[in-house]
Amino acid sequence: MKLPAFEYASPATLAEAVSLLASHEGDAKAIAGGQSLMPMMAFRVAQPSLLVDLRKIPGLNQIKISKDGVSLGALVRWRDIEDDARLQQAHPLLAAAIEHVAHYQVRNRGTVGGSVAHADPAAEMPGIAMACDAEIMVTGKSGTRSIKAADFFVAALTTALEPDEIITEVRLPAWPQGRRWGFQEFARRRGDFAMSGIALFYDLDASGKATNAHVGAIGVGDRPLRLGAVEAVLNGRVIDEATIEKASQAASAAVDPPDDIHASAAYRRALTGTLVERALRSASA
Numbered sequence: 001m002k003l004p005a006f007e008y009a010s011p012a013t014l015a016e017a018v019s020l021l022a023s024h025e026g027d028a029k030a031i032a033g034g035q036s037l038m039p040m041m042a043f044r045v046a047q048p049s050l051l052v053d054l055r056k057i058p059g060l061n062q063i064k065i066s067k068d069g070v071s072l073g074a075l076v077r078w079r080d081i082e083d084d085a086r087l088q089q090a091h092p093l094l095a096a097a098i099e100h101v102a103h104y105q106v107r108n109r110g111t112v113g114g115s116v117a118h119a120d121p122a123a124e125m126p127g128i129a130m131a132c133d134a135e136i137m138v139t140g141k142s143g144t145r146s147i148k149a150a151d152f153f154v155a156a157l158t159t160a161l162e163p164d165e166i167i168t169e170v171r172l173p174a175w176p177q178g179r180r181w182g183f184q185e186f187a188r189r190r191g192d193f194a195m196s197g198i199a200l201f202y203d204l205d206a207s208g209k210a211t212n213a214h215v216g217a218i219g220v221g222d223r224p225l226r227l228g229a230v231e232a233v234l235n236g237r238v239i240d241e242a243t244i245e246k247a248s249q250a251a252s253a254a255v256d257p258p259d260d261i262h263a264s265a266a267y268r269r270a271l272t273g274t275l276v277e278r279a280l281r282s283a284s285a
């Protein structure tokens with residue numbers, strides 16, 4: 001289908017971009033790589049009168065690694081994450097998850113900010129943001145604010161962003177050495193959206209028991225989820241076969257996934273348990 005008519009602006013500064021979005025009272029949209037917005041416009045799911053292209057705004061395409069963690073600029077593409085060898089050490093869970101995003105062409109254009117703003121419940125980056133307690137930095141006409149991932153994702157394709165706000169950065173807290181982690185997802189074909197996906201990590205205390213367990217799930221709810229019931233099973237326990245079995249059962253019980261053309265709810269529920277099991281086996285190996 002052809003796109004509906006729209007105006008186009010390519011501002012050189014963040015302030016100009018915010019002011020363009022604000023001046024259209026919710027009828028303008030930011031565009032990054034266009035990988036979700038263009039199809040949505042073609043299908044008339046979105047019909048903005050103005051597209052504000054973010055690509056000329058300086059500084060939004062950087063990956064910064066410091067003692068505080070990893071900062072991903074909103075215009076960082078999946079390809080940039082894949083190419084940055086530092087991330088294998090600085091955030092191996094992120095690096096592993098992003099390997100599963102889409103196909104070659106989409107990976108060259110799709111961005112961190114676009115994915116987080118689009119808020120597809122099956123997308124990997126929102127899942128990592130939830131699992132890792134990311135902070136999402138946004139700038140709008142009222143200034144800059146930081147939104148915790150848990151408050152950011154409201155429902156499918158719905159976030160806490162105001163219409164004039166632009167995501168500038170996603171901050172992931174520092175990743176300590178020795179942390180155990182696992183990422184597992186299942187899709188019909190590699191690069192498709194996940195029917196279910198699990199991103200988890202935990203640290204080990206002096207007695208070898210898990211602490212600080214974080215378990216995130218994608219593709220099984222109306223937003224990326226944290227599975228608190230599974231975290232409760234893991235914390236304070238040695239990750240042995242008995243704990244893995246309990247955690248897997250807790251994961252299946254914790255989710256209430258949708259039925260759709262790709263898979264039934266029952267299949268997704270069972271799959272989620274299996275993926276927790278696989279992720280824990282790889283984390284504890």
Ligand SMILES: Cc1cc2nc3c(=O)[nH]c(=O)nc-3n(C[C@H](O)[C@H](O)[C@H](O)COP(=O)(O)OP(=O)(O)OC[C@H]3O[C@@H](n4cnc5c(N)ncnc54)[C@H](O)[C@@H]3O)c2cc1C
Pocket residue numbers: 029030031032033034035036037038054074100101102103106109110111112113114115117118122123124125161165166167168191192193194
């Ligand atoms: C065939 C195909 C397969 C895909 N498979 C996967 C997959 O397996 N996993 C996955 O996670 N994703 C997948 N995607 C999505 C892809 O990874 C893109 O990252 C995602 O579509 C966002 O695209 P984009 O960055 O180009 O944002 P755009 O399409 O430009 O924008 C998307 C939305 O975000 C808003 N937006 C963009 N940037 C900002 C910003 N900085 N601040 C505020 N709002 C902003 C836009 O207004 C729009 O509403 C797939 C896409 C395609 C086309």
